[in-house]
Amino acid sequence: MDDVLAYLDAEHPEPHPLILELEQHGRKDGVSNVARATARLLATLVVCMQANRILEIGTAYGYATLWMTLAQPPAGKIWTIDPDIERTTVALSYFQRAGEADDIVISNQSALELLPMFPHRNLDIVFIDAAKTEYRAYLDLVLPMLKRSGVIVVDNCLLGGRVAQAPRKDDPPEVVAMRDFNSYFLQHPDLDSTILPVGDGTGIGARVR
Numbered sequence: 228m229d230d231v232l233a234y235l236d237a238e239h240p241e242p243h244p245l246i247l248e249l250e251q252h253g254r255k256d257g258v259s260n261v262a263r264a265t266a267r268l269l270a271t272l273v274v275c276m277q278a279n280r281i282l283e284i285g286t287a288y289g290y291a292t293l294w295m296t297l298a299q300p301p302a303g304k305i306w307t308i309d310p311d312i313e314r315t316t317v318a319l320s321y322f323q324r325a326g327e328a329d330d331i332v333i334s335n336q337s338a339l340e341l342l343p344m345f346p347h348r349n350l351d352i353v354f355i356d357a358a359k360t361e362y363r364a365y366l367d368l369v370l371p372m373l374k375r376s377g378v379i380v381v382d383n384c385l386l387g388g389r390v391a392q393a394p395r396k397d398d399p400p401e402v403v404a405m406r407d408f409n410s411y412f413l414q415h416p417d418l419d420s421t422i423l424p425v426g427d428g429t430g431i432g433a434r435v436r
C-alpha cells in the first residue's frame with residue numbers, strides 16, 4: 228500500500244509551496260494535519276461543487292483550510308472552529324501569507340458551544356475533524372445547516388484500522404465512538420454516504436433530504 232501511495236503522490240502535481248511548508252511545520256511541532264490524500268480529495272470536491280460556503284470543525288494549523296481556500300472560487304468563505312488559540316495563530320499566519328485571510332473566519336470556541344449559535348445556512352461542505360467522541364453530535368447540529376446536495380466530509384473514520392477490528396473491552400473511547408458514528412453516518416436517512424479507505428478513513432455524505 229505504501230508503494231501505491233508513493234506512486235500516486237509522485238504522479239500528482241507538487242502542492243502549493245505553503246502547503247508543503249505547513250506539512251513540515253506540523254511534523255516538526257507534532258501537530259497532526261489531515262492526510263494529504265484527504266486534503267486533496269477535499270480540494271477536488273471544492274472545485275467540482277464550486278463550494279463558496281464551507282464550515283470546518285477542527286482547524287489545527289489550517290492545513291485542510293489552506294487546501295480548500297486555494298481551491299475555492301474568489302467569493303468563497305470558510306468558517307473554521309478550534310478552541311486552541313496557539314494552533315489557530317499559526318493557521319492565521321499561513322492564511323495571511325497565502326493572501327486568503329479575509330475569506331476565512333476562525334472561531335476559538337469548542338464546537339459544541341458554538342454550533343448551536345452558528346448563524347450561517349446553505350453550506351456547501353462541512354468538514355469534521357475534531358473530538359472523535361463528539362462526531363455524532365456535530366453531525367446532528369450541522370446537518371440542518373447544509374444545503375440539499377451539500378456534502379459532509381469526515382476524517383478519521385478508521386483510526387488507523389482499529390475501528391474495523393473486532394470490538395474489545397479495552398478499546399479506547401475514540402474507537403468505540405467512531406464505530407457508532409460510522410454506522411449512524413452510513414445509515415442516516417438524510418444522507419447518501421460512503422466511507423473510503425483514503426487517509427485515515429474519509430467519510431463523504433451528501434444531504435438528500
Ligand SMILES: C[S@@+](CC[C@H](N)C(=O)[O-])C[C@H]1O[C@@H](n2cnc3c(N)ncnc32)[C@H](O)[C@@H]1O
Nearest residue numbers: 260261285287290291309311337338356357358
Ligand atoms: C486533527 S486536528 C485538525 C486537523 C486539521 N483539520 C487539518 O487540516 O490538518 C484536530 C483539532 O481539533 C481541535 N479540537 C479538539 N476538540 C475540539 C472541539 N471540541 N471543538 C473544535 N475543535 C476541537 C483540536 O484543538 C485540534 O487542533
